[in-house]
Amino acid sequence: MKKLIIIAAAIGLISSGCKPSPKNNNRITIAGSTTVLPIAQLAAEVFMDSHRDITISIRGGGSGVGIAQLLSGNIDIADASREIKPEELQIARQKGKNIIGTTIALDGIAVVVNKQNPLSEIDVNTLKNIYTGKINNWKMVGGLDRPVVVISRDIASGTFEVFKSKVLQGEKTTQTSLMLVSNKEIAGTVAQTPGAIGYIGIGFLTDEIKALKIDSIMPSTETVKNGTYKLARSLYMYTNSEPKQATKTFIDFVLSAQGQKIVQEAGYVPLY
Amino acid sequence: MTKERLFNYLVLFAALCSVIFLLGIIISIFVQGYPIFKEVGVLKFLFGKAWYPTQDPPEFGILSLIIGSLIVTIGALIIAIPLGIGSAIYLSEIAKSNTREILKPFIELLAGIPSVIYGLFGIVFIAPLTMRLFHLSTGLNAFTAAIILGVMVMPIISSLTEDAISSVPKDLREASYALGANKWETISKVVLPAAKSGVIASIILGLGRAIGETMVVLMVAGGAAIIPKSIFQPVRPMTSAIAAEMGESITGSQHFHALFGIAIALFILTLLFNLITESVRRKIKRYS
Numbered sequence: 001m002k003k004l005i006i007i008a009a010a011i012g013l014i015s016s017g018c019k020p021s022p023k024n025n026n027r028i029t030i031a032g033s034t035t036v037l038p039i040a041q042l043a044a045e046v047f048m049d050s051h052r053d054i055t056i057s058i059r060g061g062g063s064g065v066g067i068a069q070l071l072s073g074n075i076d077i078a079d080a081s082r083e084i085k086p087e088e089l090q091i092a093r094q095k096g097k098n099i100i101g102t103t104i105a106l107d108g109i110a111v112v113v114n115k116q117n118p119l120s121e122i123d124v125n126t127l128k129n130i131y132t133g134k135i136n137n138w139k140m141v142g143g144l145d146r147p148v149v150v151i152s153r154d155i156a157s158g159t160f161e162v163f164k165s166k167v168l169q170g171e172k173t174t175q176t177s178l179m180l181v182s183n184k185e186i187a188g189t190v191a192q193t194p195g196a197i198g199y200i201g202i203g204f205l206t207d208e209i210k211a212l213k214i215d216s217i218m219p220s221t222e223t224v225k226n227g228t229y230k231l232a233r234s235l236y237m238y239t240n241s242e243p244k245q246a247t248k249t250f251i252d253f254v255l256s257a258q259g260q261k262i263v264q265e266a267g268y269v270p271l272y
Numbered sequence: 273m274t275k276e277r278l279f280n281y282l283v284l285f286a287a288l289c290s291v292i293f294l295l296g297i298i299i300s301i302f303v304q305g306y307p308i309f310k311e312v313g314v315l316k317f318l319f320g321k322a323w324y325p326t327q328d329p330p331e332f333g334i335l336s337l338i339i340g341s342l343i344v345t346i347g348a349l350i351i352a353i354p355l356g357i358g359s360a361i362y363l364s365e366i367a368k369s370n371t372r373e374i375l376k377p378f379i380e381l382l383a384g385i386p387s388v389i390y391g392l393f394g395i396v397f398i399a400p401l402t403m404r405l406f407h408l409s410t411g412l413n414a415f416t417a418a419i420i421l422g423v424m425v426m427p428i429i430s431s432l433t434e435d436a437i438s439s440v441p442k443d444l445r446e447a448s449y450a451l452g453a454n455k456w457e458t459i460s461k462v463v464l465p466a467a468k469s470g471v472i473a474s475i476i477l478g479l480g481r482a483i484g485e486t487m488v489v490l491m492v493a494g495g496a497a498i499i500p501k502s503i504f505q506p507v508r509p510m511t512s513a514i515a516a517e518m519g520e521s522i523t524g525s526q527h528f529h530a531l532f533g534i535a536i537a538l539f540i541l542t543l544l545f546n547l548i549t550e551s552v553r554r555k556i557k558r559y560s
Contacts, residue, residue: 062518062519064521147409172324175497180412181491
């Protein structure tokens with residue numbers, strides 16, 4: 001019997017220890033977008049070095065998971081690579097929460113092709129026709145006679161969301177397009193596949209693939225920052241009401257010059 | 273006495289745990305998935321050809337995902353069954369004990385490799401190879417996924433088949449030799465039929481592993497939600513759709529429920545396979 005009590009006590013201890021406790025002022029829990037994850041991770045490491053009294057724990061999961069967790073009160077900050085959706089705001093209202101978003105970084109989405117592809121620029125309309133399947137051979141846009149291998153980010157990713165609104169404008173991607181789960185995988189596949197076209201965050205550009213100019217503008221930190229490059233987006237950290245205490249200190253840190261340097265190191269475009 | 277009682281309760285609790293977990297899983301996926309069947313309709317959901325969950329208006333037809341799963345699984349089994357059973361026969365009937373001692377750990381190691389490593393191997397090695405070999409526009413397709421899944425499933429089939437073969441009584445083999453049968457005849461006509469139910473169980477277990485495998489198909493199957501015209505086209509198996517989309521879907525949205533709907537379909541599909549095996553095994557037992 002004694003043993004049983006000990007076991008019960010142990011289970012009780014473990015389960016109470018596991019419970020996320022966002023109320024604790026010196027503990028920040030963050031979850032959400034995998035795009036924002038590298039920024040949050042790097043920033044948290046540097047931040048905790050100078051703020052020994054604050055611990056930050058970070059998980060990925062995706063923008064949707066992050067926001068859902070924020071709405072259910074499990075976490076303090078939800079990272080998101082897209083704006084919060086009306087449906088999510090409605091849930092927030094029902095729960096009496098006031099979700100506030102802070103833009104913490106910018107990101108450009110570069111359209112990339114294989115290095116063997118002679119094409120060096122493209123306009124949004126042609127891009128749309130390629131992704132909707134109306135153009136399916138590179139010779140139709142003045143390239144070699146080679147079928148186009150359309151590569152898209154997964155339909156649920158924030159990157160796809162941006163591409164959908166800025167390029168597809170409500171139309172559907174061709175059903176034959178490959179759907180890959182990460183920027184790195186797209187970069188790798190484009191590098192290996194002569195007929196491929198894909199899109200990735202500009203932080204993931206490498207020498208092995210070629211970024212195309214969009215409407216004559218090359219994707220770069222500068223063109224994203226000054227707004228001339230069209231395929232750009234903001235990255236957010238969402239909090240429940242205005243950030244307070246430790247959470248505020250952390251978000252302020254990400255927005256500071258030092259934080260924005262981290263943004264750049266992580267491969268994204270700083271706000272200023 | 274009390275100690276014994278306590279022990280009984282503890283193991284009873286352990287046994288009940290699996291029942292509780294199973295029921296918990298079933299209830300939670302059915303509760304979350306039910307709305308999509310109500311809103312879209314069971315037939316339209318299962319046999320609809322277009323999967324555009326984030327489009328406006330969205331389309332939730334998972335036929336292409338189901339076919340993707342089946343193609344990749346069948347392809348994997350075509351590779352894994354002959355290799356698995358073949359290696360099991362070699363190991364248990366033909367190999368000398370020292371060859372066996374060397375080979376067996378390799379097969380066991382193969383079974384222990386995490387699936388993400390198989391996936392990486394597929395991306396950097398198998399996919400470019402199939403692309404070049406068959407002059408395809410992309411190597412991320414059902415064929416590549418089937419090969420890798422086949423290699424993953426092979427050790428499962430191999431080791432379980434080997435167990436089944438080695439549990440065939442020695443008398444049977446000796447009787448067969450006594451009747452003048454040679455080694456090949458003994459293996460194919462006596463040993464394998466005697467081990468049939470174990471062999472079939474191993475195949476079904478392998479099938480379960482293949483159809484449920486997520487990481488590999490997510491990485492190498494290409495992810496296009498189409499009904500492929502050939503095995504060299506990309507596919508989007510059910511597991512990879514769930515894994516790729518769950519993270520970014522809005523909790524409680526139609527898309528979210530649809531992903532649970534896929535989980536229900538997958539669950540019922542595997543349950544169906546298990547029931548079929550069980551009935552096949554029973555029949556075999558009855559006739560042998």
